[in-house]
Amino acid sequence: MSGRDDEFDDFLARRRKLFRRPEDDVLEPPHEVDRIVLRQAREAIESRTDEREIRGMAWGAPLALAASLLVAFTIILNVGMTKKQQPLAAVTVEQVAQRRDYPPAPQVNIPMAGNPASQAPRADSAAAPPAIADRSAAPLVAENEADRHAPPPPAAPQAAPHRSAGAADAVTAGENASTVIVAGSPPSEAERAVAKGSGSAAWRRDGASWLAEIQRLRAEGKNAEADAEMAEYKRQHKAYAGSPDR
């Protein structure tokens, strides 16, 4: 038995073959099978290449679609924003003449060296807080009847210009068309009348009519009202007020 074990060990170690094939052993797969296997192998790697290409295209198509949608969405959004930012309509005379209230600004008292009176605090200015009024504080033209009968805004009393004689010197040299710094007593009746009627008088829309109305007031002896209208007219028509012949 030990001899067989030795043989088996030799067999395992390939030191000795129990059986051997002859030199003319021709047992091998048919050529047809070889062709089939090799063709299959070739087709496999070729189809693999095709799959990669198709996979790349399949991956790129959604990406291209997503990019196109993103660009289109961006364009649409941009166009919509641009439309929203466009002005509503052309500016009309009525729109320009509409009353607009501006926020109050602090009064600035500039001491003037050549005018001691201006340096001293004024009693009336201390009594009445300074008010800011723009040129449209008294609306010039009513847009419609609703505006005409509408109650004045809360800021209107403060914004009403005060053009008393004592307050005339309070108007600073830097007064411009939009802001007038006024300090003093409440407005006179004539000015209130002007302010009250400024929004309703149709003749104020035309300069010639306005001037004719002023002349009519002077003819009737209503000089105060005529002066107030004239002042308002000058304020509205700066070219007229600033012309060298005036």
Place this chain on the structure above:
Amino acid sequence: MDGLTTSETGSHFAHPRTAARRVEGVSDDEDAQLMLAYARGEMRAFETLYSRHRAALYRYLVRQARDTEIANDLFQEVWSRVIVNRVRYEPRAKFRTFLFTLAHNCFIDHCRRLKSRPAGASVDEADAADLLATDDDARPESALERAETTRRYRAALATLPQEQRDVYLLHEESDLSLEEIARVTGVGTETAKSRLRYAVGKLRTALAVEEDVT
């Protein structure tokens, strides 16, 4: 087979004996590298790999199935699995082990499909070239005697249990070690060694008895 190159006809493959000698000298790492190269798309690498292992694999399958038609089908199936699994292939073991594992599994699947196969089924005469290496192999034999020896060998092989025949053929055809055979067949090394010992003993006994009878 129009459109096939001469390399596909199989004519460039070396004689099995020559190929077997060459396989013994080929490093398994080289086989693994060839497989990886094929996975990258190099057809030439597969052709080299195929030429190295085709004959041994075919003999294993023919002697397992004992039918060349079945062996041809199994042979194609094994290589198909090699081709399909090329991307997932990792050189953890010898390529030869990987190849014969696929072959073993293919044959097991075939047996399961057939459920059972009558022992001693017809043996194709096309592969009747194996001879028994006897002590007197130096003695000149006639073709008739060699054919008779081959017949007896095949008959003895066919009487082996499936597991023993499997281990024996793997040892004979694949040149795998016992550890590798155990891995291919999914058993322990000692189990594989025991099966191989039984198979060799039965073959020797059967051939000796027949020789005595004749």
